[in-house]
Structures are given as structure tokens and as C-alpha cells.
Amino acid sequence: xxxxxxxxxxxxxxxxxxxxxxxxxxxxxxxxxxxxxxxxxxxxxxxxxxxxxxxxxxxxxxxxxxxxxxxxxxxxxxxxxxxxxxxxxxxxxxxxxxxxxxxxxxxxxxxxxxxxxxxxxxxxxxxxxxxxxxxxxxxxxxxxxxxxxxxxxxxxxxxxxxxxxxxxxxxxxxxxxxxxxxxxxxxxxxxxxxxxxxxxxxxxxxxxxxxxxxxxxxxxxxxxxxxxxxxxxxxxxxxxxxxxxxxxxxxxxxxxxxxxxxxxxxxxxxxxxxxxxxxxxxxxxxxxxxxxxxxxxxxxxxxxxxxxxxxxxxxxxxxxxxxxxxxxxxxxxxxxxxxxxxxxxxxxx
Numbered sequence: 467x468x469x470x471x472x473x474x475x476x477x478x479x480x481x482x483x484x485x486x487x488x489x490x491x492x493x494x495x496x497x498x499x500x501x502x503x504x505x506x507x508x509x510x511x512x513x514x515x516x517x518x519x520x521x522x523x524x525x526x527x528x529x530x531x532x533x534x535x536x537x538x539x540x541x542x543x544x545x546x547x548x549x550x551x552x553x554x555x556x557x558x559x560x561x562x563x564x565x566x567x568x569x570x571x572x573x574x575x576x577x578x579x580x581x582x583x584x585x586x587x588x589x590x591x592x593x594x595x596x597x598x599x600x601x602x603x604x605x606x607x608x609x610x611x612x613x614x615x616x617x618x619x620x621x622x623x624x625x626x627x628x629x630x631x632x633x634x635x636x637x638x639x640x641x642x643x644x645x646x647x648x649x650x651x652x653x654x655x656x657x658x659x660x661x662x663x664x665x666x667x668x669x670x671x672x673x674x675x676x677x678x679x680x681x682x683x684x685x686x687x688x689x690x691x692x693x694x695x696x697x698x699x700x701x702x703x704x705x706x707x708x709x710x711x712x713x714x715x716x717x718x719x720x721x722x723x724x725x726x727x728x729x730x731x732x733x734x735x736x737x738x739x740x741x742x743x744x745x746x747x748x749x750x751x752x753x754x755x756x757x758x759x760x761x762x763x764x765x766x767x768x769x770x771x772x773x774x775x776x777x778x779x780x781x782x783x784x785x786x787x788x789x790x791x792x793x794x795x796x797x798x799x800x801x802x803x804x805x806x807x808x809x810x811x812x813x814x815x
Contacts, residue, residue, distance in 0.1 A: 475536035477508070480519035483598065489605035490524040493563075493664055496609050497654045498589050502529030504560040507588075509535050509552060509579070511543070511566035517596055518565045530561070537566065544569040548578040556582045565593040570689045573785070583661055584775050590661035595692070595757045604665030604758040607748025609654040612667045614813035616653035616745040619669045621814065622798045623743065624649040630797045631765035635701055637791050639678035639767075641741050647672050647778045653745060660776065667746025667761035672772035672779040673709065676738045680704045680767060680789060684752040685759045686725060687768065687788035694721050695754030704789065711736040711769065725787075729769050734783035739772030741765075743796065747809070756788060763807050764794040 494500050506525050510518035518534070525532045533555050540549035556562055562583060564576070576594070583590045596605075623629070629641050654666025683701040685691050697718065702725060705713040711729055716722040729736045746761035753759060760766050771786040772779035796804040803811045 474539050475512070475515070477510070477515065477519045477522040477534045480515055482516040482520050483601070485602050485606075486517065486520035487524075489601040490520040492605055492607070492609060493521060493591060494524040494528060497656050497662070497664060497666065498561055498563075498591055500525060500528050500530050500561050504530050505533070505558060506530040506561040506563070507533045507535070507555050507559040508563045508565060509537065511537050513567045514565055514596060517601055520601075521563060521565060533559070544572045545575045546571075548575040553578065553582055556588070557586055559588050562588045562590045563593065564591070565596055568594045568689060573688075580661075587658045589656045589658055591656060591664045592661060593664050593757070595755065596664075597755065599753055600665060600755055600758045603753070604667075604746060604749050604761060607654070607665060607667070607746055609666065611813065612746050612748065613653040613655045614815075615747060615809060615811075616651050616667065616669055617814035618811055619743050619745055619803065620649055620651040622801065622803065622811075623669055623671070626798045628799055629741070632795045633681060633683070633791050634793055635681040635683040635791060636703065637679060637681045637765075637794070639676055639680050639706065639765075641673040641676045643671065644674040647674070648776060650773070650776055663757065663761075665746055665749070665758055665761055667749070668742045668744050670740050670742035672739055672777040673741040676706050676709045676741065676767065678706060680706060681791055682789040683792050684762075684790035685754055685756050686721070687756040687760070687790075688728070688786070690721070690724055690728065690787070691754065691756040693724075694718070696752050697721065698752070698792070702789070706738065709738040728785060728787055731785045732783055734781055735770050735785045737769060737781075737783065738767055739770050739779070739783060739786065740768035740788070742767065752790065752792060756790070759790050760788050762790070763804060763809060764791065765796055766790040
């Protein structure tokens with residue numbers, strides 16, 4: 467439903483935690499490298515105004531031409547579609563920032579937005595579900611250092627035929643890879659060629675095949691993360707054969723039921739569409755915040771949409787849900803690159 471409203475919400479003169487200043491400088495100056503005179507679009511919501519305001523202030527400070535949108539000025543939530551006025555503005559910008567809370571059934575709106583982003587190729591920062599804790603931890607990272615370790619992992623992973631990941635909770639999965647599919651580095655240093663999540667810090671692809679058991683003793687993604695948070699005390703065990711979920715076990719029956727329903731939305735919702743290694747060395751532990759938790763050094767996977775436009779995968783799903791565990795050991799072919807969630811390799815120079 468479209469909202470008829472003449473007075474729009476401003477991001478000017480909004481107070482926020484002083485700790486946001488460095489996080490905003492990281493986002494605008496380091497990750498997006500915004501230059502004076504560039505056109506920038508911020509999309510936010512009422513729940514995220516303070517964070518969006520910190521980004522707005524830094525954009526103004528560097529001399530950007532800033533256009534801001536608070537979605538509740540244009541539509542009721544949850545939104546069925548991204549408002550056309552916002553999509554039209556995105557078409558014109560050099561830099562775009564999506565900084566707001568996701569709601570159930572809003573994946574379609576983000577896909578409509580990303581359709582414009584992937585076609586026009588601005589430098590795009592994706593900050594869905596960003597919050598105070600993430601601004602004060604993951605967004606405080608040294609993103610140049612994160613990029614250096616990410617480049618090293620990417621250099622090794624793109625040549626890999628097999629990656630094995632194990633965890634103390636019981637994860638033991640083996641993934642193989644198609645050399646025709648692309649590995650992506652999303653370290654937080656964002657370019658026109660590949661938009662990125664902030665906070666950044668992962669190297670990912672769509673795997674050819676995954677087999678084994680993945681024990682989620684961290685978080686599950688999408689709207690289930692806000693609902694269940696850190697599930698260390700009631701982990702979700704996922705059995706995977708030929709990249710498909712064959713069985714799930716969890717003492718939390720409500721979580722189990724919702725996860726199974728989500729991963730059976732369409733014919734590929736139960737298929738592993740993403741295999742990733744987290745590289746944000748500034749993230750120290752799982753916080754129950756998927757945007758940050760998936761970047762913790764370790765191995766996470768996602769079921770559903772395989773980011774076809776970037777990986778080159780030839781199949782589709784309408785859903786995408788990440789699952790994250792703790793304290794991984796990881797081998798790329800015969801090289802052990804991580805033990806207990808700590809990298810054993812040196813960053814790229």
C-alpha cells in the first residue's frame with residue numbers, strides 16, 4: 467500500500483551515539499570511498515534513523531549530493547514492493563546505501579532494489595538489520611586489514627577443488643566446486659563490480675556439491691535471526707546430501723518447524739546456494755545478529771538463492787537463509803587455513 471504523505475522525514479539534526487562516527491567514517495570514507503560531488507542515495511526506516519543519520523552526516527562532510535528516503539514515508543510495512551520513487555532515484559546515483567531493518571516477506575522488495583543496483587552498478591552498501599551492536603563492533607573493524615586476509619582466502623579458494631570444515635559442535639562438511647562458477651570477495655571494500663554487505667568480510671561462491679552435517683550453534687538468518695538470536699544452547703543440526711537438506715534436528719521445535727517451512731518454500735529452498743568463509747577479524751563472537759555474525763572467521767552456508775548474477779550459477783530460488791556456526795577448522799584442499807576460528811595463513815600483501 468502506498469502512503470500519501472507530503473512531509474518527508476529528514477535525517478538532519480538527529481542525535482546518535484558518538485561511537486557511530488568512526489563506523490560511519492569507515493563506511494563512507496574507507497569502504498565506499500565517496501568523493502566530493504558524487505550523488506548518494508540512502509534508504510532507511512524509522513527504526514534505523516540514528517544509524518542512517520550518522521551515515522548522512524559523513525556523506526555531507528565529504529561533500530556528497532545526498533538523497534535520503536525513509537520507507538514509511540512511502541509505504542506501509544511490510545512492503546510488498548519497493549516504492550517507485552526510490553527505485554527511480556537509485557537509477558541516478560554513484561553510491562547507494564540500504565540501511566534498515568528487514569521484515570518478514572520483504573525479500574521481494576530487496577530483489578527489486580537489487581535489480582536496479584545490478585544493472586546500473588553504483589557502489590552499493592547493503593546494511594540490512596544494522597543495529598547499535600554492529601555499529602560498535604563489526605563496523606569498527608580495520609577494513610583494509612579485513613580486505614588483506616580476504617584477498618588471501620579468495621586467492622586460495624578460487625583454485626580449490628575441495629574444502630572441508632569441522633567444528634567442536636559436530637559440523638563436518640565437504641564441499642566441491644565448479645571452476646566455471648565464480649568466487650566473490652566481499653571484504654567491505656566496495657566497487658562498482660560487486661556491491662557489498664557492511665560490515666564486510668567474507669569470501670563466497672555457489673558450491674558444486676556439499677555433503678555432511680552442519681551444526682548451527684550460532685545463528686540462522688533472515689527474519690528467524692531476530693526471532694531466535696544466538697542458538698548455542700539449542701543448536702540446529704542439518705544433514706546434507708548432494709547439496710540438499712535430508713534431515714534436521716533441534717530441541718527448539720518452534721525453530722525447527724519454521725526453518726523447515728522456510729527451506730521448503732520452493733523447489734530449491736533446501737539446496738545449498740552459498741558456501742562462504744568469514745573474514746572479518748574484528749568480529750570476536752556470535753552476537754545473534756546475522757549481518758555481523760556471518761562475517762566471523764569460520765565457515766557458513768546458505769540455502770536457496772545462489773547469487774546467480776555474480777557466481778554464474780544457473781538455478782534459482784525465491785528464498786535465501788544463512789546458517790552460522792562457531793570455532794571452525796577449515797582445510798582448502800590439503801592446506802589448513804583455520805583452527806578454532808583463527809586464521810593460520812598470512813594476509814595478502
